[in-house]
Amino acid sequence: MTPSTPTKSLYELFSSMRFAISLFTLLAIASVIGTVLKQNQPYTDYIIKFGQFWFTTFRWMGLFDVYHTVWFVSILFFLVLSTGTCIYRNLPGILRDMRSFRAEASEQSLRHFHHQAEFFGTIPSTHALEQYLTQNGYAFRERSLNGGTLLAAKRGNLNRLGYLFAHSAIVFICIGGLIDGNLPLQAEQAMGLKHIETRDIPESEVPAISRLSSSNLSFRGNVTLPENDSADVVFLNVADGYLVQELPFRIALKKFHIEHYSTGQPKTFASDVVLLDKKTGQPILSRTIKVNHPLIYDGIAIYQSSFGDGGTHLALSVWNLNGPQATAIPLTGNIHDDTSIQVNQQTLRLEFKDFHPFNIESIGADTTPANLGGNAVADHKNLRNAGPSFEYKIRFADGQALEYDNYMLPVQIDNRWFMVTGMRDMPNKPYHYLRLPLDPQSSLDGFMRLRAALMNPDVYPQIAQNFARSVLPDSQPDEQKKLEISIIKELTMFAHGGYPAISDFIEHNIPANQRDQAAQSYLKILELSAWQAYVMVEAQAHQPAPAQNDATGWFLRDSLNALNDIQFYGAPIYLQLDHFNQVQSSGLQLTRSPGKNLVYFGSMLLVLGVFTMFFIQERRLWLLVKPGEVLFTMSSNRQTFDFENEFSRHRQAIAKLIQES
Amino acid sequence: MTTAHALSRQNFLSSLSVFDWLYAALLWTGAFYAFTKYGHYMDVYEKGFLFGAATIFSVLGWLWKPIRVLLLTVAGVSLFGIVDYQGDLTRANHAFFLKYLLASQSAIMWMSTLFILATLTYWLALAIRSPFAEKVGSALTWSAVAMGLIGLMVRWYESYLISPDVGHIPISNLYEVFILFSIITSLLYLYYETRYNNRSLGAFVLPLISAAVGFLLWYAIDRHAQDIQPLVPALQSYWMKLHVPANFIGYGSFSLSAMVAVAWLLADRGILASRLPSLDILDDLMYKSIAVGFGFFTIATILGAMWAAEAWGGYWSWDPKETWALIVWLNYAAWLHIRLVKGLRGAFLAWWAVIGLFVTVFAFLGVNMFLSGLHSYGTL
Numbered sequence A: 001m002t003p004s005t006p007t008k009s010l011y012e013l014f015s016s017m018r019f020a021i022s023l024f025t026l027l028a029i030a031s032v033i034g035t036v037l038k039q040n041q042p043y044t045d046y047i048i049k050f051g052q053f054w055f056t057t058f059r060w061m062g063l064f065d066v067y068h069t070v071w072f073v074s075i076l077f078f079l080v081l082s083t084g085t086c087i088y089r090n091l092p093g094i095l096r097d098m099r100s101f102r103a104e105a106s107e108q109s110l111r112h113f114h115h116q117a118e119f120f121g122t123i124p125s126t127h128a129l130e131q132y133l134t135q136n137g138y139a140f141r142e143r144s145l146n147g148g149t150l151l152a153a154k155r156g157n158l159n160r161l162g163y164l165f166a167h168s169a170i171v172f173i174c175i176g177g178l179i180d181g182n183l184p185l186q187a188e189q190a191m192g193l194k195h196i197e198t199r200d201i202p203e204s205e206v207p208a209i210s211r212l213s214s215s216n217l218s219f220r221g222n223v224t225l226p227e228n229d230s231a232d233v234v235f236l237n238v239a240d241g242y243l244v245q246e247l248p249f250r251i252a253l254k255k256f257h258i259e260h261y262s263t264g265q266p267k268t269f270a271s272d273v274v275l276l277d278k279k280t281g282q283p284i285l286s287r288t289i290k291v292n293h294p295l296i297y298d299g300i301a302i303y304q305s306s307f308g309d310g311g312t313h314l315a316l317s318v319w320n321l322n323g324p325q326a327t328a329i330p331l332t333g334n335i336h337d338d339t340s341i342q343v344n345q346q347t348l349r350l351e352f353k354d355f356h357p358f359n360i361e362s363i364g365a366d367t368t369p370a371n372l373g374g375n376a377v378a379d380h381k382n383l384r385n386a387g388p389s390f391e392y393k394i395r396f397a398d399g400q401a402l403e404y405d406n407y408m409l410p411v412q413i414d415n416r417w418f419m420v421t422g423m424r425d426m427p428n429k430p431y432h433y434l435r436l437p438l439d440p441q442s443s444l445d446g447f448m449r450l451r452a453a454l455m456n457p458d459v460y461p462q463i464a465q466n467f468a469r470s471v472l473p474d475s476q477p478d479e480q481k482k483l484e485i486s487i488i489k490e491l492t493m494f495a496h497g498g499y500p501a502i503s504d505f506i507e508h509n510i511p512a513n514q515r516d517q518a519a520q521s522y523l524k525i526l527e528l529s530a531w532q533a534y535v536m537v538e539a540q541a542h543q544p545a546p547a548q549n550d551a552t553g554w555f556l557r558d559s560l561n562a563l564n565d566i567q568f569y570g571a572p573i574y575l576q577l578d579h580f581n582q583v584q585s586s587g588l589q590l591t592r593s594p595g596k597n598l599v600y601f602g603s604m605l606l607v608l609g610v611f612t613m614f615f616i617q618e619r620r621l622w623l624l625v626k627p628g629e630v631l632f633t634m635s636s637n638r639q640t641f642d643f644e645n646e647f648s649r650h651r652q653a654i655a656k657l658i659q660e661s
Numbered sequence B: 001m002t003t004a005h006a007l008s009r010q011n012f013l014s015s016l017s018v019f020d021w022l023y024a025a026l027l028w029t030g031a032f033y034a035f036t037k038y039g040h041y042m043d044v045y046e047k048g049f050l051f052g053a054a055t056i057f058s059v060l061g062w063l064w065k066p067i068r069v070l071l072l073t074v075a076g077v078s079l080f081g082i083v084d085y086q087g088d089l090t091r092a093n094h095a096f097f098l099k100y101l102l103a104s105q106s107a108i109m110w111m112s113t114l115f116i117l118a119t120l121t122y123w124l125a126l127a128i129r130s131p132f133a134e135k136v137g138s139a140l141t142w143s144a145v146a147m148g149l150i151g152l153m154v155r156w157y158e159s160y161l162i163s164p165d166v167g168h169i170p171i172s173n174l175y176e177v178f179i180l181f182s183i184i185t186s187l188l189y190l191y192y193e194t195r196y197n198n199r200s201l202g203a204f205v206l207p208l209i210s211a212a213v214g215f216l217l218w219y220a221i222d223r224h225a226q227d228i229q230p231l232v233p234a235l236q237s238y239w240m241k242l243h244v245p246a247n248f249i250g251y252g253s254f255s256l257s258a259m260v261a262v263a264w265l266l267a268d269r270g271i272l273a274s275r276l277p278s279l280d281i282l283d284d285l286m287y288k289s290i291a292v293g294f295g296f297f298t299i300a301t302i303l304g305a306m307w308a309a310e311a312w313g314g315y316w317s318w319d320p321k322e323t324w325a326l327i328v329w330l331n332y333a334a335w336l337h338i339r340l341v342k343g344l345r346g347a348f349l350a351w352w353a354v355i356g357l358f359v360t361v362f363a364f365l366g367v368n369m370f371l372s373g374l375h376s377y378g379t380l
């Protein structure tokens, strides 16, 4: 035995099964981490989730991007090393095995085989046995042994090649993967040659240290292009920042298409793009890219990966919800832009977030019950398109912001029409919706005039007077006056605190047993005051006199409800969308992955190897033919049930051959 | 033992019967008819799949004869169902055969019922050692498979009836692949049943399929998952037709091995030992189904990578589903090495195969339920 040197024992270790299995286990466990902990999220999310201490610890361990850490890649590296040495160790044996028929076996060694049988009798010519072997797919060699003939036969040689294929495949796949991984980039970062940009600055201002040249071997980056815009870079997301990857061409988005099924689910995402020569600006080719149909040009694959709003132009009417004005002022804005407006001595910052050209919504419950038989097709009659909507934030002087979601088209609820606007104070919470009733002209003007009057203390005396006259036409002036005062008081209460203020008042001033009745009459007074106010404002605005019917009754009730809800709306303005000019944007992913071919080649080898190993069984068979006696033995590198079967099948067949001869 | 050795003989083709040829001819005629009628809607891959399927199922039927009867029955009955629709989906609600038997939901409910009956029958057979009851269990399983396949075929057609742009092969969501899983796992089991001429393992394998059926029913009742939904853009790819079935042969095979391992563990302790195949046979079956599973799972993962390269821009993104596929794969690679290279047998490997089932189930169900990623299609 040669003394073991460190190199030799390392070689032993790497090529050992124990080491390989340990690596499998390690790799599996490490992989789990990355699936449980969401990878590559913004660092602030992690800080919120884990706190500063664990954030720092986890970041140090690379847990936010496990699959690219040095330690993870090292496991892969050792797997390649282990598989490589394993092949190196086994290869000579395999090649020898494939060539050899083991014809040199001695009778004694054959008699040690577990699978053997001996036959005595009239022995057929070796020719008949040879024929039998050939028929069963065995190749053989012949030599004389101990005064007889030894037929050394084998089948399923390819099984051994399978080992070679499957295991070298692992090496190919991992190397291919490493080529496409970001190791060189990590090295450059570690050496300080590249630096991640974390500031939110225009691409043109990103310094050279955060830019990668277009000759970069492999990359995978994203760019978002609004329609009619172009770019010659993509952004690689790294840790908590990004790098700018230069492209060898410029890519322009002409148009983004999105199609939907009737149920509102997306059906097609497609971008009409043009590739332009970077220097001359001349078009090179134009193509439509779709999901599952990328464009490959110059070794770079371009994919449709996301979409969004590219800065839709909005034309809006701004309604003041608190002031005495009953008219709107126009405003324009673009999605992704901010603008400031002055409202009631307050500066508000409007941040336009997103635009949706339509909204498929289900009204009421799903009409299909759980259907255990028959039709597997949902009944989609409950779907309808609520039309365009846009989302924005209103940021107040103190930096706090509320989010809003406004629909452009009126919505019908209980046979009445409303403008609908949603508010929430936290992202990801559901919106609370405010409904503003439409007047008979299907406009907001009626409600807004009524609102202005009911919010304006200057007109309360007039309202109260008209009210008192209409209900108490013949009574004493002081009796009328008393009623007027209580009307004004209630209007003021309502204007400042809505229904809760009134019910508070009742609770504190009216004995318990009379409260219900009081509440009824307060509500009645409020509605009748609203009626008076409405008649008044419509006359002032030279509108037809409101009809005295149910519809007007509902309109007044809805208006009061809306006024009450405005207390909780948070913003002093309502933005009504009048027109829009949609601009979409398309998110493209561009990749260069030269290792892919190696990976695919390796994959092919892997499949070939695995199936050869499983389905081609290596078998060896020896027949020692002596006068009056045949010794039959078999072996295989897999002790399976099939092997046992095959052994007994041959034993019977050979016994029969001997009998027949 | 016919199948294994049939292959090794050169005279395989000459061993085929008239019915074998007739069967293949029918498959090819069907494929050719479909090609002449719908060929101009198909791209080159789909044409390839059409004739590829005709070839694969011809050979499969030649190697394993019962497949011929199964496929011809499924084809005949599905066609009857399709014709019975007369191009009108609402007939599923009132036409007798559709409503009670052949509309996809009805067929799938029949499949579910038959699987549960088969489970009970296999148990009964095990309890009273009745070969006859075993045969009934077997027949029930075959019928369940047939109903499941008919359900899928009819569902495929129904999706086109909704609208041609909605039409797609019904292996696109969790509901549909659970049906596929039940069918494939049963077929794998039925194959081993004929191969080893032993039906006692039905009592172990069928409960797992019944569990899948239970999930299916819960999914339909509680989540209304049975509705045919159109495909999101990422799923509109011919890769789906390859990737998903390959994956489910893998999952099915792994599941089978785990249930065999359970039988092994019981028999090893003397429980039911006299009613079950010998430990050697169980051990061999466990190995084989893991080997077959590993092969198909390897293919499926590679196909998935190729699909990902086309849909998401990278063949490997360490997406949770991909990563769990790797974990499953490493798990069984380790299992195979321990057994083949170390030569280990027995309780350790059996327990490992059982644990393998949990890893596998997590990969195909848990990931969808608990982890988010590209596979959840929450975003484009």
Ligand code: HEM
Binding pocket: A014, A015, A016, A017, A020, A079, A082, A083, A084, A086, A087, A090, A159, A160, A163, A166, A167, A170, A610, A613, A614, A637, B291, B333, B336, B337, B340, B341
């Ligand atoms: C990710 C890495 C690996 C994979 C996917 C893999 C896969 C396989 C497969 C599928 C088999 C065939 C099992 C069968 O025939 O049923 C096998 C056999 C084998 N593997 Fe690996 N293997 C890997 C790494 C290794 C390593 C690192 C070693 C060296 C320690 C190794 C040594 C062997 C040996 C010696 C055999 C048996 C070959 C024979 O008997 O013909 N494998 N491997």
